[in-house]
Amino acid sequence: MTETQSEVSVEDEPRAPNNVEVRVAANLEQLSVLRAVAAHIAMREDFDLDAIADLKMAVDEVCSTLIMRATPGSTLTCRFQANGNDITVQATVLSDSDSTPSRESFGWRVLTTLTDTVNTWIAPASADPGGYLTHIELVKRRGSASG
Amino acid sequence: MTRSHSPQTNAPGAARDGYDHLMPLFEELAALDEHDARRSELRDQLVTAHLPVAQHIARRFSHHGDLREDLTQVATLGLINAVDRFDPHRGTDFLSFAVPTIMGEVRRHFRDASWSVRVPRRLKELHLSITAASTELSQRLGRSPTPSEIAKHLKLSKDEVYEGLEASNAYHSVSLDHVLLQDSDAVSLGDTLGEDDAALEGVDYRESLQPMLRQLPERERTILILRFFGNMTQTQIAKRIGISQMHVSRLLSRTLEELRKGLLEER
Numbered sequence: 001m002t003e004t005q006s007e008v009s010v011e012d013e014p015r016a017p018n019n020v021e022v023r024v025a026a027n028l029e030q031l032s033v034l035r036a037v038a039a040h041i042a043m044r045e046d047f048d049l050d051a052i053a054d055l056k057m058a059v060d061e062v063c064s065t066l067i068m069r070a071t072p073g074s075t076l077t078c079r080f081q082a083n084g085n086d087i088t089v090q091a092t093v094l095s096d097s098d099s100t101p102s103r104e105s106f107g108w109r110v111l112t113t114l115t116d117t118v119n120t121w122i123a124p125a126s127a128d129p130g131g132y133l134t135h136i137e138l139v140k141r142r143g144s145a146s147g
Numbered sequence: 148m149t150r151s152h153s154p155q156t157n158a159p160g161a162a163r164d165g166y167d168h169l170m171p172l173f174e175e176l177a178a179l180d181e182h183d184a185r186r187s188e189l190r191d192q193l194v195t196a197h198l199p200v201a202q203h204i205a206r207r208f209s210h211h212g213d214l215r216e217d218l219t220q221v222a223t224l225g226l227i228n229a230v231d232r233f234d235p236h237r238g239t240d241f242l243s244f245a246v247p248t249i250m251g252e253v254r255r256h257f258r259d260a261s262w263s264v265r266v267p268r269r270l271k272e273l274h275l276s277i278t279a280a281s282t283e284l285s286q287r288l289g290r291s292p293t294p295s296e297i298a299k300h301l302k303l304s305k306d307e308v309y310e311g312l313e314a315s316n317a318y319h320s321v322s323l324d325h326v327l328l329q330d331s332d333a334v335s336l337g338d339t340l341g342e343d344d345a346a347l348e349g350v351d352y353r354e355s356l357q358p359m360l361r362q363l364p365e366r367e368r369t370i371l372i373l374r375f376f377g378n379m380t381q382t383q384i385a386k387r388i389g390i391s392q393m394h395v396s397r398l399l400s401r402t403l404e405e406l407r408k409g410l411l412e413e414r
Binding site: 036039040043044046047048049050051052053054056057060061064106107109110113143 | 281290291293294295309312313356374376378380381382392393396399400403404406407
């Protein structure tokens with residue numbers, strides 16, 4: 001996969017008609033693609049403008065965090081799932097690091113502020129090429145009338 | 148628009164009389180040889196003396212939401228051009244020549260810098276009406292509106308609203324936003340500095356964050372702190388500072404990106 005390549009696929013599982021998966025080179029230049037997809041999905045879900053902007057910034061934060069720890073040449077996978085009242089985003093990258101992104105950082109503060117829940121975990125990758133899969137998952141609920 | 152105006156900059160009419168004594172300097176400048184060392188000295192003197200004119204024009208345009216400091220720079224550039232190109236022997240006074248030159252520079256700035264890519268006029272207008280509608284609806288609803296609420300309000304289809312919202316991605320933070328920053332001092336320094344420190348109390352990375360926060364322009368820092376440490380929504384911040392929610396959103400994204408770069412370099 002080259003640096004500029006990106007791939008958007010819409011899964012057609014009957015239970016999850018609103019799944020979108022985007023796979024891009026783990027490169028900061030791809031952030032705008034992911035931001036645009038996030039904003040577009042939130043807009044189509046008729047989230048309010050605050051929630052749309054929050055989701056977009058959160059996806060930006062998640063993906064840049066993952067890209068910065070990605071194994072060179074690897075792929076970032078970002079799955080968006082609209083569930084009616086919330087949007088779940090799960091992003092995964094292959095990393096050489098066996099620790100999760102810090103929860104004490106400013107970036108994590110940004111994520112917890114912008115989303116309703118956010119979680120991160122790692123899992124060993126398959127033996128070839130080895131390394132660890134770093135996951136971050138967030139949920140953004142539809143803005144309520146109280147803001 | 149009430150603060151920090153020095154008295155001599157209040158009205159161009161009043162100022163005009165104040166610049167007459169500079170005419171001999173223009174004569175002198177025009178008479179000098181192109182390589183004369185005194186040229187740059189005279190030029191600096193003339194530019195400095197006329198700075199209030201540039202500031203005045205920048206202030207007039209900053210009603211349109213641009214950052215005044217940016218505009219002042221653009222206007223000063225226009226002023227320098229005017230000083231360089233003015234011919235005192237044409238029989239007009241300098242201000243009659245300089246004011247249109249400076250305004251031309253500012254207008255060009257809006258045309259060139261506001262939209263990062265060429266965006267059709269229809270989309271620009273759509274973007275402006277969405278911004279205005281969103282501000283109005285936010286006030287009524289007490290939260291930001293959804294695309295379908297905006298569509299209903301503007302009697303547009305949802306697709307048109309989507310299109311207008313997406314056009315804002317091509318919109319720079321230097322913008323013609325209609326709901327505007329009348330005065331970037333609207334949230335005063337005293338108001339937020341105390342809050343900053345209190346809000347950052349007990350934050351582990353405070354020590355690495357604080358120097359970077361201090362480097363941010365005051366407005367960007369205020370917005371960042373209110374959002375991430377004061378837990379205010381963008382709409383609430385927009386109302387407090389007097390700019391649109393979309394403008395807050397753009398400033399926040401840009402600030403986060405700058406901070407990320409900064410935190411990255413530090414490692």
